[in-house]
Amino acid sequence: MSDSPVIKTMRVVPVAGYDSMLLNIGGAHNCYFTRILVILTDSAGRTGVGESPCHASTLALLARFRPQIEGSELLRQNATIATLFASDARHQQTAHTDNIHIPQMNPEKFYNAAAAIEAALLDLLGQHLNLPVAELLASGKQRDRVPVLGYLFYIADRNLTSMNYQAGHAGGDAWLQLRHEKAMDADGVVRLAEAAADRYGFRDFKLKGGVHHADVEVETVNALLTRFPQARVTVDPNASWSLDEAIYYGKQLAGRIPYLEDPCGAEQGYSGRETLAEFKRATGIPVATNMIANDWRQLQHALQLNAIDIPLADPHFWTMRNAHTVAQLCHEWGLTTGCHSNNHFDVSLAMVAHLGAAAPGDRLTAFDTHWIWQDGQQLTLHAPQIRDGYLELPEGPGLGITLNMARVEAAHELYNSLPDKNRNDALGMQFLIDNWSFDAKRPALLR
Ligand SMILES: O=C(O)[C@H](O)[C@@H](O)[C@H](O)[C@@H](O)C(=O)O
Numbered sequence: 001m002s003d004s005p006v007i008k009t010m011r012v013v014p015v016a017g018y019d020s021m022l023l024n025i026g027g028a029h030n031c032y033f034t035r036i037l038v039i040l041t042d043s044a045g046r047t048g049v050g051e052s053p054c055h056a057s058t059l060a061l062l063a064r065f066r067p068q069i070e071g072s073e074l075l076r077q078n079a080t081i082a083t084l085f086a087s088d089a090r091h092q093q094t095a096h097t098d099n100i101h102i103p104q105m106n107p108e109k110f111y112n113a114a115a116a117i118e119a120a121l122l123d124l125l126g127q128h129l130n131l132p133v134a135e136l137l138a139s140g141k142q143r144d145r146v147p148v149l150g151y152l153f154y155i156a157d158r159n160l161t162s163m164n165y166q167a168g169h170a171g172g173d174a175w176l177q178l179r180h181e182k183a184m185d186a187d188g189v190v191r192l193a194e195a196a197a198d199r200y201g202f203r204d205f206k207l208k209g210g211v212h213h214a215d216v217e218v219e220t221v222n223a224l225l226t227r228f229p230q231a232r233v234t235v236d237p238n239a240s241w242s243l244d245e246a247i248y249y250g251k252q253l254a255g256r257i258p259y260l261e262d263p264c265g266a267e268q269g270y271s272g273r274e275t276l277a278e279f280k281r282a283t284g285i286p287v288a289t290n291m292i293a294n295d296w297r298q299l300q301h302a303l304q305l306n307a308i309d310i311p312l313a314d315p316h317f318w319t320m321r322n323a324h325t326v327a328q329l330c331h332e333w334g335l336t337t338g339c340h341s342n343n344h345f346d347v348s349l350a351m352v353a354h355l356g357a358a359a360p361g362d363r364l365t366a367f368d369t370h371w372i373w374q375d376g377q378q379l380t381l382h383a384p385q386i387r388d389g390y391l392e393l394p395e396g397p398g399l400g401i402t403l404n405m406a407r408v409e410a411a412h413e414l415y416n417s418l419p420d421k422n423r424n425d426a427l428g429m430q431f432l433i434d435n436w437s438f439d440a441k442r443p444a445l446l447r
């Protein structure tokens with residue numbers, strides 16, 4: 001044994017929070033979203049934490065990995081994580097993609113579990129060395145704040161459902177009210193963008209598409225550009241457009257948007273990587289993706305085909321260290337670094353801040369975060385802040401956050417009370433359209 005601190009306990013805490021009725025190709029966000037916290041304690045009396053998306057199979061994997069984590073030496077965390085990657089769990093999970101939200105973008109549960117453990121270990125290591133996690137990633141800390149985008153959604157009318165969607169707070173900050181109210185057209189989305197820009201200072205916006213006919217979504221992008229002529233605006237239809245449609249609408253937007261995200265996907269015997277490569281050649285528009293380059297093998301094929309420019313390497317899909325390696329690769333190979341997100345708590349916000357702070361080079365597109373939809377529900381004592389369009393790196397060693405255990409326990413209670421614990425956006429959508437079901441090639445409202 002070295003004189004490394006030893007991991008004493010690993011606690012896995014599924015937690016829930018509230019969300020708005022946000023629309024996407026998978027349907028409507030539930031009034032609740034769920035996540036997992038991995039909380040490690042070590043023999044030096046420190047606590048480290050990581051967060052991941054929540055699914056029953058991820059919880060099962062974390063339970064399986066616990067004996068390998070407890071008793072391991074903190075300074076040998078590379079070996080510990082390598083053991084997880086060498087286990088058959090990584091491959092077994094590949095075979096089981098049932099019960100998923102959007103098949104093409106479903107990150108394997110193995111990576112979610114490994115990512116939360118790795119983040120908690122990095123948090124502990126940073127505290128042990130008195131260094132921020134950004135300094136532990138290979139490039140070291142490059143910046144103190146990371147550009148983030150205003151992630152805009154069409155919002156359905158929660159009053160059409162019997163679900164427990166929360167109401168906003170009238171009379172206060174416009175964002176905290178509007179994020180709960182119906183916004184189904186360009187005007188509604190522009191009002192949301194104004195409120196988000198006032199509160200967070202965004203200069204970049206992304207519209208979640210795959211909801212209306214593409215005509216409506218392009219009109220919304222145009223309305224955003226008219227209202228914010230200096231802003232970078234894009235749309236992500238989650239591959240619901242055909243290649244022909246993507247080229248048609250891409251040509252309308254060319255020169256005015258910095259990139260398109262997953263404009264099209266697999267069709268007629270051609271893979272999503274092949275159709276995106278054709279889209280790029282036809283329009284010259286840079287392509288970002290979180291759907292077809294989510295692991296090393298997919299990324300290799302995507303790059304060989306010259307299908308993408310911006311791999312949105314989400315640390316929860318890749319682990320923080322692997323996502324950082326993708327950022328290094330982007331830097332060295334002339335690609336642009338970006339980051340995908342799902343609804344998350346502030347532990348994930350800190351993970352994303354450290355990842356962005358350590359990404360080398362200047363070619364960084366504003367990172368995604370859903371945090372603005374959850375702001376106010378923090379599980380830490382001082383959540384990282386978004387100001388002036390930037391996510392600020394928390395101060396202090398490790399991830400720079402401290403859990404608020406009373407809030408964590410309350411979020412865990414909420415999770416325990418939920419009948420549906422895995423993400424299922426079809427539930428809310430069925431209040432809008434009878435018997436609605438997911439179709440990867442059709443925007444959610446076109447039935
Ligand atoms: O509804 C959402 O939150 C989004 O569609 C995500 O599920 C999705 O992964 C999105 O963030 C994306 O960029 O594709």
Ligand SMILES: [Mg+2]
Pocket residue numbers: 236238261262289290291340
């Ligand atoms: Mg996307």
